[in-house]
Amino acid sequence: xxxxxxxxxxxxxxxxxxxxxxxxxxxxWTKPGTMTVPCSDSPGLIACSTVYSKSNVxxxxxxxxxxxxxxxxxxxxxxxxxxxxxxxIGIVQAGETTSHYSNAGECIEIYxxxxxxxxxxxxxxxxxxxxxxxxxxxxxxxxxxxxVEKAGDDLHAGTEIVRSSGIIxxxxxxxxxxxxxxxxxxxxxxxxxxxxxxxxxxxxxEDYVENTNQIMLTRYFRRSFVSTEEIGILxxxxxEISGKIRESIQNYDALIITGGTSLGGRDEVPDAISxxxxxxxxxxxxxxxxxxxxxxxxxxxxFSVSGNPAPAxxxxxxxxxxxxxxxxxxxxxxxxxxxxxxxxxTNTPGYTTILRVKVGNLEDGMIAEPIISxxxxxxxxxxxxxxxxxIPGNVEGYDKGQIxxxxxxxxxx
Numbered sequence: 001x002x003x004x005x006x007x008x009x010x011x012x013x014x015x016x017x018x019x020x021x022x023x024x025x026x027x028x029w030t031k032p033g034t035m036t037v038p039c040s041d042s043p044g045l046i047a048c049s050t051v052y053s054k055s056n057v058x059x060x061x062x063x064x065x066x067x068x069x070x071x072x073x074x075x076x077x078x079x080x081x082x083x084x085x086x087x088x089i090g091i092v093q094a095g096e097t098t099s100h101y102s103n104a105g106e107c108i109e110i111y112x113x114x115x116x117x118x119x120x121x122x123x124x125x126x127x128x129x130x131x132x133x134x135x136x137x138x139x140x141x142x143x144x145x146x147x148v149e150k151a152g153d154d155l156h157a158g159t160e161i162v163r164s165s166g167i168i169x170x171x172x173x174x175x176x177x178x179x180x181x182x183x184x185x186x187x188x189x190x191x192x193x194x195x196x197x198x199x200x201x202x203x204x205x206e207d208y209v210e211n212t213n214q215i216m217l218t219r220y221f222r223r224s225f226v227s228t229e230e231i232g233i234l235x236x237x238x239x240e241i242s243g244k245i246r247e248s249i250q251n252y253d254a255l256i257i258t259g260g261t262s263l264g265g266r267d268e269v270p271d272a273i274s275x276x277x278x279x280x281x282x283x284x285x286x287x288x289x290x291x292x293x294x295x296x297x298x299x300x301x302x303f304s305v306s307g308n309p310a311p312a313x314x315x316x317x318x319x320x321x322x323x324x325x326x327x328x329x330x331x332x333x334x335x336x337x338x339x340x341x342x343x344x345x346t347n348t349p350g351y352t353t354i355l356r357v358k359v360g361n362l363e364d365g366m367i368a369e370p371i372i373s374x375x376x377x378x379x380x381x382x383x384x385x386x387x388x389x390x391i392p393g394n395v396e397g398y399d400k401g402q403i404x405x406x407x408x409x410x411x412x413x
Contacts, residue, residue, distance in 0.1 A: 014283040014290060016393055017352035021322050023280050023294075029327040030299040032188045032253050039176040042168045044224025045186040046328055051162040051172075053179030056152035061116040063092075065147045068107040068129060068136055069120035072144045083139040092117060107136060116148055123147035155179050165329030167225060187328065193231045193252040194218050197241060197269055198259040198307055201233045212309050212379075213258040220313060221256075221320065223411055225330075231255075241272035249297045254323070256316060259307030269304050277302060285393060286352040289315020310382050314354050318390075334387075334407045339366035341404055346397035356385035357406060368406050385409070 015023075034048050063069065070086060078084045086107040090100035094113030102108055102119040110116070110123060122142040130137040155161075161175045162168055168186070176184060194217045201211045211233060218228040231248055234240050241257075248255060257269055270282070270293065277297035284292055288311035295302040301323050305312040321333050339359060347353050357368040368389060371381045387408040391397065398404055 014285045015281055016350070017284055017286045017318075018393070020281045020284045020286075020294070020319065024301075024319060024322045025326050027280060027296060027326070028299065029301060029323065030253065031327055032190050034185055035188050036183050036185050038183050039173045039181055042176075042184050042186055043170045043173050045168055045189070046225050046330060047162045047164060047166050047168055048185040048187060050160060050164045051176060051181060051184055053155045053157055053159045053161055053175065053181065055157050055180040057155035057175070057178045058149055058151055058153070061148055061150050062094075063110045063112055063114045063116060063123045063147060064149050065123055065125050066111050067109075067123045067125045067147065068138075069102065069110045069114075069117050069123050070107045070138075070142065071102055071104075071120055072122045072142050072146070074102075074104050074106075075122075075124075075138055075141045078138050078141045080139040083137050085135055085137050087135055090117070121145060121148065167330060187225070189225055189227045190254065191252045192218075192221055192226055192228045192254045192256065193248050194228065195231045195234060195244060195248065195255060195257045196259055196307075197234045197236060197257060199236050201259070202235070213307065213312055216309050216313060217256055217258070217316075220410070223333075236268050238268045238272040238275075241268055242275050245273060245297065245302065246276055249300055249302070252300070254300055255297075255302045257302065257304045258312050273297070273302060273304065284315075284352075285350055286315065286354065287348065288354065290351075292316060292319070294319065309379055313382075314356075314388065318354070334410070336408070337366055337406050338403050339368035339406050341398055341400055341402050342367050342369040344397060344400045345370050345391065347391040347393075347395055349396070350393050352393045353391040354388050355391065356381050357387060357389050358384055359386040359406060359408075366406075368404065 069092070074086065075084050087105060088109055089102070089106045090098050091109040092098050092114040093111050097115050098108065098117050100108055100117055102117060108117045108120065121144045123146065124138050124140065124142060125147060128140055155175060161179070162172050194214050196211050196214050199205055200207045200209050202208070214230040218230050222228045234244055245255065273295045277295040280294040280296055282293045284290055289306060291306060292315040293304040295304065303316050303319065305316050324330050324333060345355060356371045358371060360367045360369065371384050373381050387406050389404050389406055
């Protein structure tokens with residue numbers, strides 16, 4: 001009984017959800033090392049610093065269409081009743097240059113992407129002229145730079161392409177390559193390890209249960225810049241747990257331990273980790289997942305969460321996002337929308353409630369339907385849900401029809 005009361009005492013001083021987030025933000029965390037990679041291999045990784053274009057894109061004036069390069073002055077006054085006739089003096093394909101200079105009464109056949117020849121400032125589209133042997137006839141007077149992409153129209157030298165701590169997108173990689181940036185410095189992938197604890201997870205146990213947490217958490221938190229691994233299952237044994245954490249923290253940048261936050265007599269995780277790390281917070285006024293605990297071991301985060309899959313994922317996700325934001329400056333890990341509530345929802349005073357919701361489309365916008373069930377741990381509610389909504393601890397609830405923010409499950413990329 002004494003041991004039980006000591007364990008329960010960990011949750012008599014629950015802190016607010018906001019305070020837990022603030023504690024993550026106020027701590028410094030060890031970042032993974034950096035590496036330099038070709039821009040072609042950079043999409044999905046986090047840039048260490050801001051990247052700027054080295055040269056103009058395009059590097060020269062080029063045609064946007066297939067047609068005929070002309071000097072707009074040579075076509076001035078052209079109409080259907082007074083067309084101009086121009087002699088074709090050469091051809092320019094994409095990637096080619098020409099020494100031909102277009103004088104009065106002349107034009108040069110050109111294809112999309114071709115470099116605008118000297119003396120020309122416009123391109124007549126092939127379909128808007130008539131063609132005779134060696135000549136074209138145009139009844140249109142083009143403006144200067146019609147159908148021409150001028151040098152630097154896309155990117156000027158010095159244009160910001162990727163911000164520091166930004167997740168590099170494929171189109172940003174293309175822009176870097178196009179503007180003469182061959183490689184970029186990025187953080188190596190963050191390594192996240194997931195450990196499960198509990199005698200019941202071993203097949204020889206009389207009350208054996210499947211270990212679904214490792215599968216769910218490793219797959220869910222895997223990202224283009226995060227690699228995740230299942231470290232294994234541990235017995236409810238302090239020495240075994242502390243030894244594995246001490247070993248794992250050398251090889252991983254962050255750990256999630258499941259099954260170590262209950263009030264049961266076999267919960268050995270708190271004592272095991274407290275031996276080798278510092279408690280950042282131990283229990284949060286939130287539902288589900290109030291027993292979530294965060295430790296700092298070797299300046300790396302170790303999240304200890306419920307053995308129940310749904311609370312484990314929902315509780316750790318909000319704090320994982322804040323850790324990523326604090327350590328790397330990366331934001332926008334989940335896609336967000338604003339939606340109208342399909343019904344009223346209430347909240348327990350002081351507690352932050354994270355509700356699972358199903359999102360639908362209406363003619364006048366998006367609607368969010370809260371999924372209410374007895375007990376917060378049911379996997380069926382995760383199957384039905386598209387994402388979550390948060391009711392802050394200082395809010396009693398929301399009315400039907402109120403517009404609220406929804407965060408979708410999963411990676412927005």
